[in-house]
Amino acid sequence: METLFTTEFWYYAPIISTLTATIAGAINGKFNISGFYSQLVAWITGTVLSIASWFIGIVHVGEPAWISLTFLCIIVGLSSNGIYDIPFMKGLIDKAFPSKK
16 A cells, blocks of 8 residues: 655655745736735645646655645645745654554
């Protein structure tokens, strides 16, 4: 059985977060969006990029896929909004879902 959070998951999460922040920043700058709505743009952009990268086969997530994708969207959304960094969130998830050996 594949783990819930694959190595690829943690490899691509920072890449998608960076891409999300770049695209959301461009959208927010072009349309002069600020405050809550700029964060909303980042969340929507991160969710779309996360699901699209899974759908086209760039990111392979563990089973069940919907839980992994949900966490990927949350991690990308938080990171792209500058709330948490990837190592911090990986530590939290490792504590919440200890690997079975």
